[in-house]
Amino acid sequence: GESVGLHLPTLSVQEGDNSIINCAYSNSASDYFIWYKQESGKGPQFIIDIRSNMDKRQGQRVTVLLNKTVKHLSLQIAATQPGDSAVYFCAENMGSSNTGKLIFGQGTTLQVKP
Amino acid sequence: EAEVAQSPRYKITEKSQAVAFWCDPISGHATLYWYRQILGQGLELLVQFQDESVVDDSQLPKDRFSAERLKGVDSTLKIQPAELGDSAMYLCASSLVPGQAKGERNEKLFFGSGTQLSVL
Numbered sequence: 001g002e003s004v005g006l007h008l009p010t011l012s013v014q015e016g017d018n019s020i021i022n023c024a025y026s027n028s029a030s031d032y033f034i035w036y037k038q039e040s041g042k043g044p045q046f047i048i049d050i051r052s053n054m055d056k057r058q059g060q061r062v063t064v065l066l067n068k069t070v071k072h073l074s075l076q077i078a079a080t081q082p083g084d085s086a087v088y089f090c091a092e093n094m095g096s097s098n099t100g101k102l103i104f105g106q107g108t109t110l111q112v113k114p
Numbered sequence: 115e116a117e118v119a120q121s122p123r124y125k126i127t128e129k130s131q132a133v134a135f136w137c138d139p140i141s142g143h144a145t146l147y148w149y150r151q152i153l154g155q156g157l158e159l160l161v162q163f164q165d166e167s168v169v170d171d172s173q174l175p176k177d178r179f180s181a182e183r184l185k186g187v188d189s190t191l192k193i194q195p196a197e198l199g200d201s202a203m204y205l206c207a208s209s210l211v212p213g214q215a216k217g218e219r220n221e222k223l224f225f226g227s228g229t230q231l232s233v234l
Contacts, residue, residue: 032221043118043205043225044157051219089156093221101170102221104157 012111019077021108023090026071030092034102035064035075039086047075047088077110085112116140118226120206126232132194135229138187139208145169145220148181148191149205151228157205163189164211196233203228 013019025033031052036044050057050064050073057064063076073090087109091102119138127133139146148160160179162170165186174181178197183189193200207223 032219034222036225041227041230043120043207043227044223046222046224049219049222091221093219101159101162102223106156 009106010109010111012113013080014113015080015082017080019075019080019084019110021075021077021088021090021110023073023075023105024071025073025090025092027092027094028068028071030094032093033064033066033073034091035062035073036089036091036104037084037086038089038107044089080110080112082112082114085110118206118208118224120204120226120229122229123227124230124232126234127196128234129198130195132192133196133231134190134192135204135206135231137189137191137206137226139189139206140224142210143208143224144186144211145209146183146189147207147209147223148189149207149225151203151205153202160191193231196231198233201231201233203230 011021034049035047037047038044048057048059048062048064050066052068055066061078065074075088077084087107089104089107091104094103118140121136125133144165146163149157150160151157158173160174161168161181163183166183179193181191205225205228207225209220209223211220
């Protein structure tokens with residue numbers, strides 16, 4: 001069936017290094033993607049989004065890359081800080097524009113080592 | 115910055131008891147969602163409202179779960195009777211509807227801090 005999946009369940013990086021969190025999606029009709037950050041005991045927090053008519057979008061210290069050819073999404077975090085430690089979820093709209101529905105992946109845990 | 119409000123923050127109950135969670139979405143957000151997140155797992159959509167109407171409750175265990183949004187603003191999710199397997203984080207989210215804000219997608223969800231439920 002359709003799914004949004006993450007390649008690695010846990011990613012451990014050194015403080016100051018760049019982090020790359022990957023996500024694979026299977027619905028080629030999906031036209032909107034979001035990355036969320038969830039800290040322990042809190043709700044998911046919006047980080048950045050991207051529409052399918054783009055292949056890159058930058059925010060503050062974060063960049064999302066979209067490769068529609070291989071249906072791959074990645075989140076890059078520059079100069080990773082201890083406060084970036086969290087679970088990161090990608091989500092796609094499964095091609096259902098304007099229904100407000102997102103399908104979430106299982107999440108990748110990012111651990112930042114001091 | 116406007117936030118989605120949820121209460122209580124934590125709830126401990128015994129199995130077979132009734133529990134209720136409350137959510138107040140961001141002002142002006144017509145769409146409201148309840149998600150369930152079991153520890154270490156992803157988010158499962160339980161119910162989606164647009165205004166006071168249910169848009170999707172296909173994953174809601176209707177034998178024990180109910181949700182309402184009577185005036186199209188705040189919402190209550192109830193479980194009766196609670197079971198051990200209901201232990202999870204219950205998250206509420208809200209979003210705009212198409213056309214509400216130029217350039218914004220209605221799939222952009224804003225989440226509350228959740229209610230952590232423990233059923234003993």
